[in-house]
Amino acid sequence: MPIDSLLTLDRRSFIVAPLAAAVAATTGDAAATTGGTVYTGDVIHGKKVVSALDINDLEPGRKHLLYFQGVQAPTGHHWYVSVVVARGREPGKRITLTSGVHGDEMSSIRTVQMVMDELDPANMAGSVMAVLDIARPALEGMQRRWPNQGRGIDLVDMNREWPGNENGTTASSRHAGLLFNRLLRPNSDIAIDFHTGTTGLDCNDWIIGNRQIPEVKTMIDLYPIRQVWDSPAYPGVLHNAFIDAGIPSICPEVGAARILDLTLIAPFVEGTMNVLKHYGVIGGSIGRTAAESGAVTGNAIFPVLATEGGFIEHLVGLNEKVTAGQKVVVQRNAFGEVVAEYASAVDGEVGAIRSDASSEPGNILMFILFNHAPAKADGSYPE
């Protein structure tokens, strides 16, 4: 470059030019723009590694076990994600089942595994793709959040990152972007993102989903579970990223974190098989549904928040009905003196309770599922 043209470059150009080159170098993978499956050439534990997938490239009538190449770890190795695709012989709906977005939610992973075990691709139309251990570094530590190596370790909730950004400023954001752009979105007509409660907060068998969306309502009603939170929930969660991409999606919560709860897994396996039958992916008659389990639906959750530090005792348990004004938690200091008593402000049903028996101020002690009065025409709520 001649000197005079260098002189015309402003400071910003010097910064942008090398950045652009770096971006090109890391996202130059042909799959990002052309579509199609890209095999990296690596084989791990006998499974081929892909950095992009098109299910149509896989042989029909069988199951395929693959690793998806996620973002790199600080040592330069990649975080590989386990993917199972059951591709039917006949064309049909493509259903995606995800788990492990939070690293301490074991029953969610087993639910997806058990559904996949029941499938025979030789007798299927369409496909079912399981993406099992999405937040690998969080799973390695049995913890909810992804340990980003930024300025020291930050623990990042990956379920506030979707749809991610392949050129984002955190590894977890890039990992989400790679998965969403190259694996999840291109291969999904319907998606179900399985979770559980989190460490320190137990929850019921329930499903989060926006019932205003007809296919979401249909799916929820196919699960023989006890509670439904009719809400889009939070921005940045995976099931909303699917919906934003035009892919109907729900978020089941399979009991408590860290443990394997086979009793609560069963209705979610049954409900997911119902969904596959509903969409014609597999044959067979529909099993038990939400109507038979008497699922309670609420459009809001009331959080009981600790105002003091101390040791807590719940006066009501999961699934119990409560009324406005009813005392639900008592908290004591180390002397055993009562420092706080907490009451519900709503008529509802207990959906989640803090399982750690102590709390600092600000923690959620209980979620109570209830029905908020409908908004008036001007968007306000009646008093």
Ligand SMILES: [Zn+2]
């Ligand atoms: Zn979760």
